[in-house]
Amino acid sequence: MRARKKLNIGLVGYGFMGRTHSNAFRKVNNFFDVAFEPVLKCVCARDGAKADAFAKQWGYESSETDWRRLIARKDIDLIDIASPNDTHADIAIAAAKAGKMILCEKPLARNAYQAEKMVSAVKKAGVANMVWYNYRRVPAVTLARQLIGEGRLGRIFHYRAKFLQDWTISKDLPQGGAGLWRLDVKVAGSGVTGDLLAHCIDTAMWLNGPIDKVTAMTETFIKQRKHTLTGKVQKVGIDDASAFLARFSNGSLATFESTRYARGHKALYTFEINGEHASIFWDLHDLHRLQYFDHRDEGKVRGWRSLHITDGDHPYMKNWWVPGLQIGYEHTFIHQVADFLEGLDTGKMPRPDFRDGLATDYVTDAVLASAKSGRWVTVKKPK
Numbered sequence: 001m002r003a004r005k006k007l008n009i010g011l012v013g014y015g016f017m018g019r020t021h022s023n024a025f026r027k028v029n030n031f032f033d034v035a036f037e038p039v040l041k042c043v044c045a046r047d048g049a050k051a052d053a054f055a056k057q058w059g060y061e062s063s064e065t066d067w068r069r070l071i072a073r074k075d076i077d078l079i080d081i082a083s084p085n086d087t088h089a090d091i092a093i094a095a096a097k098a099g100k101m102i103l104c105e106k107p108l109a110r111n112a113y114q115a116e117k118m119v120s121a122v123k124k125a126g127v128a129n130m131v132w133y134n135y136r137r138v139p140a141v142t143l144a145r146q147l148i149g150e151g152r153l154g155r156i157f158h159y160r161a162k163f164l165q166d167w168t169i170s171k172d173l174p175q176g177g178a179g180l181w182r183l184d185v186k187v188a189g190s191g192v193t194g195d196l197l198a199h200c201i202d203t204a205m206w207l208n209g210p211i212d213k214v215t216a217m218t219e220t221f222i223k224q225r226k227h228t229l230t231g232k233v234q235k236v237g238i239d240d241a242s243a244f245l246a247r248f249s250n251g252s253l254a255t256f257e258s259t260r261y262a263r264g265h266k267a268l269y270t271f272e273i274n275g276e277h278a279s280i281f282w283d284l285h286d287l288h289r290l291q292y293f294d295h296r297d298e299g300k301v302r303g304w305r306s307l308h309i310t311d312g313d314h315p316y317m318k319n320w321w322v323p324g325l326q327i328g329y330e331h332t333f334i335h336q337v338a339d340f341l342e343g344l345d346t347g348k349m350p351r352p353d354f355r356d357g358l359a360t361d362y363v364t365d366a367v368l369a370s371a372k373s374g375r376w377v378t379v380k381k382p383k
């Protein structure tokens with residue numbers, strides 16, 4: 001085991017992601033031999049009693065109710081942003097100015113304008129930064145990237161991604177406030193485009209390179225909802241569903257679709273890639289499998305193979321149990337922390353960093369602009 005230096009964590013937000021991140025910080029040293037040890041120093045949320053309760057349950061040493069105070073603390077090395085999208089830019093820019101390392105939830109910001117400022121801030125401060133696009137670190141998805149990198153698929157023709165949910169179909173569901181901030185455009189920035197498609201886009205560009213152009217359609221099926229904070233019925237500004245066509249720089253064509261109105265689907269994230277020699281299919285509901293078809297197999301036995309990604313030579317798996325036994329969702333966050341800590345030691349920082357987060361925000365901005373104009377939109381690329 002390597003000697004470990006302590007890395008003091010200041011977490012902002014104790015919701016869904018606050019829990020996945022805390023779990024990852026707590027477990028990483030049990031499974032990965034890295035040169036840093038995350039110390040759960042402080043959790044920050046606006047409600048002091050709830051922040052205290054979270055600190056007690058998860059083993060944080062202290063709590064704060066204002067992220068500015070958290071950033072001002074000398075005993076914090078890293079700010080982890082797990083609060084809603086409208087908070088990311090202000091917290092990250094202040095944290096960078098204070099010289100803190102930053103892990104930020106996705107989407108990087110409400111829009112690319114804010115994300116550009118965040119990229120400039122971390123660049124100027126020279127602080128380590130990463131965005132929690134955790135699906136890159138599902139072992140099956142990491143393996144897909146390795147197979148593509150080895151040239152097994154040959155020239156890529158098609159990329160097809162979907163992210164389907166069904167939790168906002170009721171017209172009685174309010175918008176805004178705890179748990180429902182995703183329906184409030186002022187907080188979320190957009191609907192499924194920034195929330196769900198952002199994941200699909202990040203994975204897609206990681207596997208298949210940059211996206212050049214998009215043409216999109218979006219729809220808001222329920223136009224008005226009561227706002228939890230004002231009590232008034234207000235216009236809904238988010239997209240409930242979003243679908244777009246894309247052209248990648250490598251010449252391949254893509255379709256992306258997301259909705260929260262697909263009855264029966266909870267988190268059906270799937271992608272398929274079709275190349276000259278081989279195809280790959282992955283499904284979040286069956287995340288430890290990768291479907292692989294190779295046309296070069298002998299004809300008699302050619303067919304889709306369902307690879308069970310649990311062997312020691314599969315990405316990350318040697319750190320877990322024995323071959324045949326699966327891991328799941330929480331582990332993607334542990335992998336991200338492990339890679340980040342390894343990067344701090346080697347000086348070779350892992351991706352996705354803020355610049356990659358900005359690249360995704362450029363695509364989501366282009367999707368929303370195209371849905372508005374009805375035209376193809378060229379996607380900006382980070383400088």
Ligand SMILES: NC(=O)c1ccc[n+]([C@@H]2O[C@H](COP(=O)([O-])OP(=O)(O)OC[C@H]3O[C@@H](n4cnc5c(N)ncnc54)[C@H](O)[C@@H]3O)[C@@H](O)[C@H]2O)c1
Pocket residue numbers: 012013014015016017018044045046067082083084085087105106107132133134178179180195
């Ligand atoms: N990587 C992923 O797969 C993934 C999954 C879900 C959410 N997310 C992202 O994570 C972020 C948080 O989402 P969530 O689902 O955890 O939300 P959540 O509603 O479960 O939790 C948000 C937390 O932020 C706190 N908060 C809100 N405003 C704050 C402020 N000003 N200061 C301090 N704390 C504040 C809330 O009290 C709450 O604890 C969002 O950006 C979201 O897009 C990413």
